[in-house]
Amino acid sequence: MTDYSVSISVNGRDYLWPKRPTVVVCIDGCERAYIDRAVEAGAMPWTARILSEGSDLPADCVVPCFTNPNNLSIVTGQPPSVHGICGNFFYDPASDTEVMMNDPKLLRAGTILAAFQAAGASICVVTAKDKLRKLLGHGLSFGPDGAVCFSAEKCDQTTLAEHGIEDARAFLDCPVPEVYSADLSEVVFKAGVALLKQKRYDIVYLSTTDYIQHKHAPGDPVANDFYRMMDSYWAELDALGATVVLTADHGMTPMHNPDGTPHVVYLQTILDEMLGENRARVILPITDPYVVHHGALGGFATAYMPEETDLADLCAKLRALDGIEWVGTGAEGCARFELPEDRMGDIIVISAATTAVGSSPERHDLSSLKEPLRSHGGLSTQAVPMILNRKLRGLDAGLQVRNFDAFDLGLNRAIVEG
Numbered sequence: 001m002t003d004y005s006v007s008i009s010v011n012g013r014d015y016l017w018p019k020r021p022t023v024v025v026c027i028d029g030c031e032r033a034y035i036d037r038a039v040e041a042g043a044m045p046w047t048a049r050i051l052s053e054g055s056d057l058p059a060d061c062v063v064p065c066f067t068n069p070n071n072l073s074i075v076t077g078q079p080p081s082v083h084g085i086c087g088n089f090f091y092d093p094a095s096d097t098e099v100m101m102n103d104p105k106l107l108r109a110g111t112i113l114a115a116f117q118a119a120g121a122s123i124c125v126v127t128a129k130d131k132l133r134k135l136l137g138h139g140l141s142f143g144p145d146g147a148v149c150f151s152a153e154k155c156d157q158t159t160l161a162e163h164g165i166e167d168a169r170a171f172l173d174c175p176v177p178e179v180y181s182a183d184l185s186e187v188v189f190k191a192g193v194a195l196l197k198q199k200r201y202d203i204v205y206l207s208t209t210d211y212i213q214h215k216h217a218p219g220d221p222v223a224n225d226f227y228r229m230m231d232s233y234w235a236e237l238d239a240l241g242a243t244v245v246l247t248a249d250h251g252m253t254p255m256h257n258p259d260g261t262p263h264v265v266y267l268q269t270i271l272d273e274m275l276g277e278n279r280a281r282v283i284l285p286i287t288d289p290y291v292v293h294h295g296a297l298g299g300f301a302t303a304y305m306p307e308e309t310d311l312a313d314l315c316a317k318l319r320a321l322d323g324i325e326w327v328g329t330g331a332e333g334c335a336r337f338e339l340p341e342d343r344m345g346d347i348i349v350i351s352a353a354t355t356a357v358g359s360s361p362e363r364h365d366l367s368s369l370k371e372p373l374r375s376h377g378g379l380s381t382q383a384v385p386m387i388l389n390r391k392l393r394g395l396d397a398g399l400q401v402r403n404f405d406a407f408d409l410g411l412n413r414a415i416v417e418g
């Protein structure tokens, strides 16, 4: 008999043992309007019902509104100041290198997933891109009766020892999806449903890619089709008896001029003009190897400054520029946005809605950007959905829900019959 009164403590928060399989879905780049427009178009019949019969709360993601910091916040239940992953990319002054934040050695907190596995729960994680797999799977053990954790991108390269499943592609009986495609996310859900049919996993975490949202606005027929696809899989997860929690890593906003060209404040160029060439080092934490759909342009930048810089004066000058929403010192930004000070620069700059903050024009390859720029990162993309197929109990009125409350809501507050 499972003792459902057991609670597991992770990073200072307690989580009850799941009575039903609990599936947390991180819909990459899910600005709320995508769901609303698709529901209005009749493309999401299951979601339309759940919005009234389940729970629908406004939530905030963590700033910077990027993929890695938010996925890691959701699976640790804490902001980046605790888990350490504050971008897809950061500058390490100690080694004077710019480093991708994909390596689990950069993670400073354990995950809810690993803690539940250590207590005997069965865990399944499927992510679209392989860049997140090692971070999300950190601390899980694999092999017979171990966890399953793999990416749709590399579903043909999985082994029992490293991913908990031998040849996931053969199990799913589908082709390996293109990395820049809607199919990449569909394989995530296909796998989630197939694995849950095969075994009643206690906890499932599914994380998609925002390829469609970068290219298509809410209500666009392609976007509606994408949401129709997701809705059909969520209905299947629901029919399998799972508690389904839907949230997002960040929203998505247009960042282009009326003629379709990107609308960008180039921060390195501005700092070069103010201080001399390359005296400052601008870091764009959106940067990752998959730049085709955003050209490394987003809404958040940090910069390392020469030692003698008067930071207060510099911040005041930058605040006066068009297209800038928030500027502060590293310490101010880290306090406000709950970020690790040792992985942020001397200043933090957030662009206004509909504006991107870039480095300098020659450092962005925009040749593969085929559609007008849509991206994320700053305060205008912080609002995300939090939708459950259950009613909730014990929520304080006026509480600002965060996306990293997803497991708290699903495990501790969702009302499950039977």
Ligand SMILES: [Zn+2]
Binding pocket: 028, 029, 066, 067, 068, 210, 249, 250
């Ligand atoms: Zn994302």
